Amino acid sequence: xxxxxxxxxxxxxxxxxxxxxxxxxxxxxxxxxxxxxxxxxxxxxxxxxxxxxxxxxxxxxxxxxxxxxxxxxxxxxxxxxxxxxxxxxxxxxxxxxxxxxxxxxxxxxxxxxxxxxxxxxxxxxxxxxxxxxxxxx
Numbered sequence: 001x002x003x004x005x006x007x008x009x010x011x012x013x014x015x016x017x018x019x020x021x022x023x024x025x026x027x028x029x030x031x032x033x034x035x036x037x038x039x040x041x042x043x044x045x046x047x048x049x050x051x052x053x054x055x056x057x058x059x060x061x062x063x064x065x066x067x068x069x070x071x072x073x074x075x076x077x078x079x080x081x082x083x084x085x086x087x088x089x090x091x092x093x094x095x096x097x098x099x100x101x102x103x104x105x106x107x108x109x110x111x112x113x114x115x116x117x118x119x120x121x122x123x124x125x126x127x128x129x130x131x132x133x134x135x136x137x
Contacts, residue, residue: 033108035120038131041095044119045133051092055118057107058098058125066135068097068128076103079110090116097121097128 001009036044044052045068054071056063063073074082076098086094094116098104101124108118121128129135 031105031108031120033112033118033120035105035108035122036095038121038123038127038133041097041119041121041128042131042133044093044095049093053089053092053094055086055094055096055107055111056098056125057096057103062099064137066125066137068125069134069136071097076107079107083111083114086111086116092117094118095121098124100124100126 045054054068056067056071056073057076057079058067058073059075060073063071067073072085074085094111096104096107096111096118097120098107101120101122104120104124108120111118123130125135
């Protein structure tokens, strides 16, 4: 195999790996939990179902700048060590959101791994704001 062909092959493998990582991070592949649109999340929240909770996985500063009514704040970096706070929600649906939908996917993976029932909100609070959900400070 020539050097040029080898370099091309390595480049293709690197690009395939990058594409796979991106698809995983966006929740497009290997996601064992559902994702819903902001509009669907709003509909679920409007039902006032006691079996549905909200989890905000942004930073405290982001949370203070505006969040959904009734949301519990546990930043993504502290989620795994704070699962005991969510123990009463086991068996219930946890709607998970962040700013844009990336951290909430990572959080949903953690929750699912520990036996919770997460539902990722696509687009995060940016999408929810665009869908005209009420943001409280």
